[in-house]
Amino acid sequence: MPNYARIDLAFERGEGPWLFGTDGKRYLDFGSGIAVTALGHAHPYLREKLKAQVDKLWHVSNVYRIPEQERLAERLVNASFADTAYFSNSGAEAVECAIKMVRKCFYENGQKQRNRIITIEGAFHGRTLAAISAGGQEKYLKGFEPRVDGFDQVAFGNLNELRAAITPATAAILVEPVQGEGGFRANTIDYLKALRTIADEFGLLLVFDEVQCGMGRTGKLFAHEWSGVTPDVMALAKGLGGGFPVAATLATERAAIGLTAGTHGSTFGGNPLAMTVANAVLDVMLEENFLPRVRALGEKLRPRLDALVAKHPKIFNEVRGFGLMQGLRCVVPNAEVQTRLRDKGLLTTTAGDNVVRLLPPLIIEEPELDFALGCLDKVAAGWTS
Numbered sequence: 348m349p350n351y352a353r354i355d356l357a358f359e360r361g362e363g364p365w366l367f368g369t370d371g372k373r374y375l376d377f378g379s380g381i382a383v384t385a386l387g388h389a390h391p392y393l394r395e396k397l398k399a400q401v402d403k404l405w406h407v408s409n410v411y412r413i414p415e416q417e418r419l420a421e422r423l424v425n426a427s428f429a430d431t432a433y434f435s436n437s438g439a440e441a442v443e444c445a446i447k448m449v450r451k452c453f454y455e456n457g458q459k460q461r462n463r464i465i466t467i468e469g470a471f472h473g474r475t476l477a478a479i480s481a482g483g484q485e486k487y488l489k490g491f492e493p494r495v496d497g498f499d500q501v502a503f504g505n506l507n508e509l510r511a512a513i514t515p516a517t518a519a520i521l522v523e524p525v526q527g528e529g530g531f532r533a534n535t536i537d538y539l540k541a542l543r544t545i546a547d548e549f550g551l552l553l554v555f556d557e558v559q560c561g562m563g564r565t566g567k568l569f570a571h572e573w574s575g576v577t578p579d580v581m582a583l584a585k586g587l588g589g590g591f592p593v594a595a596t597l598a599t600e601r602a603a604i605g606l607t608a609g610t611h612g613s614t615f616g617g618n619p620l621a622m623t624v625a626n627a628v629l630d631v632m633l634e635e636n637f638l639p640r641v642r643a644l645g646e647k648l649r650p651r652l653d654a655l656v657a658k659h660p661k662i663f664n665e666v667r668g669f670g671l672m673q674g675l676r677c678v679v680p681n682a683e684v685q686t687r688l689r690d691k692g693l694l695t696t697t698a699g700d701n702v703v704r705l706l707p708p709l710i711i712e713e714p715e716l717d718f719a720l721g722c723l724d725k726v727a728a729g730w731t732s
């Protein structure tokens with residue numbers, strides 16, 4: 348179907364942060380399949396674990412117990428605020444589960460009139476009808492009306508507007524700690540803290556969509572850890588499977604109270620193949636030195652991006668994000684910057700607000716950072732409109 352504006356480029360194989368194109372060229376992958384291949388391509392350990400599982404068992408359905416799923420749930424719970432986990436196959440489904448969980452929680456508590464969720468302008472929560480309605484972005488909604496009701500959107504970073512939007516029908520606040528598709532706008536620690544306070548004050552559930560910013564991307568396993576506050580519900584996907592489709596919705600027992608047997612489900616969700624890969628991803632990410640290394644790389648990247656903005660103010664005007672989730676807001680069209688970077692051998696992705704996103708695999712080394720920054724510098728220096 349013509350629903351994707353595809354770049355005319357395909358790849359034969361990948362190795363770590365590199366992709367080898369069918370055009371015979373080598374590309375440094377700072378897009379990671381949109382923040383998915385967090386451990387790079389063809390990671391030896393992930394390959395080994397997946398291959399072993401492929402020879403044993405692929406799928407049985409959630410009619411039965413799935414030991415790999417129980418193990419992953421337990422590990423994610425141990426590594427987070429959550430008490431319980433639900434598995435699906437994509438970010439949108441993880442968000443959908445969160446939305447349904449919120450509604451059901453208040454229904455079970457005898458407050459079924461409380462079924463609305465406050466969302467943030469510039470948000471992206473996926474492409475199902477509920478997710479585009481939650482995201483509230485015209486470009487994704489146009490032609491797909493009627494919207495799913497139940498979402499009230501407020502301005503990014505604006506607590507006054509958020510407070511004013513709370514009514515007796517409000518059940519939850521849904522927010523990306525760092526906006527992904529919206530252009531790598533990071534919420535401040537104070538803002539996230541205030542959300543927790545407001546949620547507690549009004550008896551709302553706080554839901555974080557960490558589909559993009561979670562799984563080590565910011566240098567902590569979950570981006571909200573930087574703020575010191577925890578949500579009641581969190582959606583994960585993208586990096587969780589390192590390239591295998593898998594998603595999770597984590598929650599406290601209290602928030603998940605309504606999702607009793609038979610109320611929600613997925614045929615493929617949490618199957619042995621996906622669970623094996625996600626467990627392997629966790630094995631790597633929970634190694635002692637993994638996340639500190641991501642943080643260190645992010646801290647090296649920041650001043651160098653700042654320097655690029657200072658050096659090329661007619662091309663770039665702002666650094667966005669943190670950790671290995673940083674980007675440059677462009678003065679010139681971001682898609683053109685992306686194209687010129689690709690011609691130099693660097694793959695990036697674009698985002699809202701005219702941003703070029705850098706989403707390297709978390710396993711990159713400094714020489715690759717140097718290569719990427721060199722490409723950015725060359726493209727900016729050689730710009731003739």
Ligand SMILES: *Cc1c(COP(=O)(O)O)cnc(C)c1O
Pocket residue numbers: 436437438439440442471472473474523527528556557558559560584585
């Ligand atoms: C990508 C993304 C989604 C949707 O994930 P899909 O796997 O494409 O359904 C949801 N929320 C955020 C923050 C995302 O970045």
